[in-house]
Amino acid sequence: MNDTITLPTAPKTKRMPSKTLSENGVDFIDEDVLNGHLNVELGNDPVRLREIIDKSQSKTPLSLSETAFLLKTDRPELVEEIFTAARQLKRDVYGRRIVLFAPLYVGNRCINDCSYCSFRRSNPDATRRTLSEQELKHQVSSLLDEGHKRLIMVYGEHTNYDADYIAETVRQAYTVQKGLDSIRRININAAPLDKEGFKKVHDAGIGTYQIFMETYHHETYNKVHPTNTRKGDYLYRLDALNRAYEAGCDDVGIGALFGLYDWRFEVMGLVKHALFLQEKYGCGPHTISFPRLRPASGAETESEYAVNDYDFKRLVAILRLAVPYTGMILTAREPAELRKEILEFGVSQIDAGSKIEIGGYTEISSAQTMERGQFELGDHRSLDMVVGDLLEQGDIPSFCTACYRVGRTGEQFMEFAIPGFIEKFCTPNALLSLTEYLHDHACPETLKHGQKLIEKELETIENKVLRRKLIDWVDRIETSKERDFYL
Ligand code: SAM
Ligand code: SF4
Secondary structure (H helix, E strand, O other), X not given: OOOOOOOOOOOOOOOOOOOOOOOOOOOOOOHHHXXXXXXXXXXXXXXXXXXXXXXXXXXXXXXXXXXXXXXXXXXXXXXXXHXXXXXXXXXXHHOOEEEEEEEEEEEOOOOOOOOOOOOOOOOOOOOOOEOOHHHHHHHHHHHHHHOOOEEEXXXXXXXXXXXXXXXXXXXXXXXXXXXXXXXXXXXXXXOOOOHHHHHHHHHOOOOOEEOOOEOOOHHHHHHHOOOOOHHHOHHHHHOHHHHHHHOOOOOEEEEEOEOOOOHHHHHHHHHHHHHHHHHHHOOOOOEEEOOEOOOOOOOOOOOOOOOOHHHHHHHHHHHHHHOOOOEEEEOOOOOHHHHHHHHOOOOOEEEOOOOOOOOXXXXXXXXXXXXXXXXXXXXXXOHHHHHHHHHHOOOEEEOOOHHHHHOOOOHHHHHHHOOOHHHHHHHHHHHHHHHHHHHHHOOHHHHHHHHHHHHHHHHOOOOHHHHHHHHHHHHHHHHOOOOOOOO
16 A cells, blocks of 8 residues: 555656666676685785785775785784774774764665565565655654754665656655755665666765675676576676766765675675776775675575674774775664674764664654565664764764765765865864754753763864864854754
């Protein structure tokens, strides 16, 4: 009954766009090369390890062989040095800001049959549903009530969810106003589009277009994505972000679903992908995601390649060192305690208060319903609890969307490469957006902790003019209805 699409742009008989590749549409994942590095590098040499760590601390991206060396290093005391280096890089370079967002699942119809996903077409137990315009707005409204400012909208792959539809739903989500609040940045995670399609979603004002390769290993890719399905075309998916760049969408996110194949190989694939985009388009991916396979209804998620917590920490720390200019996203697939620990390795964004059932922000109050969600979540904390926990750990929860809105693309790159950028823009904007959250949405205890942190942070701002301006803006947020200050 809820599966009606009320948008005029989504007739149900549409065809999928043709699969035309980009100008750089080649399979750049040469397994012999990646395995060659993994086979040659033995790891565990403390002298070379420290040289590589020094290189990463000087903000230089690592090569494939250096990444392979880190991946092959498994002596516990040397792995500890990798952890320490990732923590150090995070502390010295990125500071303590963690950007918060929420996923918004729009529809779970899907023509594909990915073995690991409960939205797969062969899953008879999945409750299929697409949000109507009104339902979509209701979800957004509820997310605004919680205090969210950034969303990632998620779609299955289906003729109903073509580029026009995605663009339209993004526009609609942006229009929702709740008092003075509206969503300020919408990223999307959806099937690969053709160039025309990428232009359309770009024009709708999306932030990042995120698409995961799932596995860079060809044989595994073909095994988990049947070849008679649209997603079964490895090269078309690998080429997706090339088409995005060529269509003018240069804010993109890559990712691998860890647990499908050997985690070391997948890290090599991610690093190769990032290097390829950087080389061809002069700009690497904005974010890297590293979801771990979770149990999912009607899906096959038992795997000989399941990644344990220790190796998961290793891979996050190694990615941090290997791709320093890239934001890293850690999702609520992981349990709260592990998330807290892994944040220290240089994660820049996390989701909070996430509901992944379609309609979940208004319709299901507590336990997740497996038939309606894509997989099982590991962290069920509310946004306010996550904000409270971050404050307790000394992190600065941020809802900042400034760079995107003033057209400063590649913010992660700028944070990293431009001296003083973090002090001048990122920290002030994080504090301003946090002040808004605290006053409009937080519980009294979170408010108290947050105010203390903001006061302390303001004191540390050396530029007096900037400090005075921020104190004035914080005061205006606290005492008036004025909102949305940013630099
Ligand atoms: N249909 C689009 C696609 O396949 O690109 C959108 C993606 S899907 C709704 C979002 C991501 O969830 C997938 O790319 C996959 O990596 C991840 N995912 C699917 N099943 C999962 C599972 N069982 N555990 C963890 N992540 C999963
Ligand atoms: Fe469909 Fe995406 Fe799930 Fe595959 S991962 S079944 S394409 S929603």
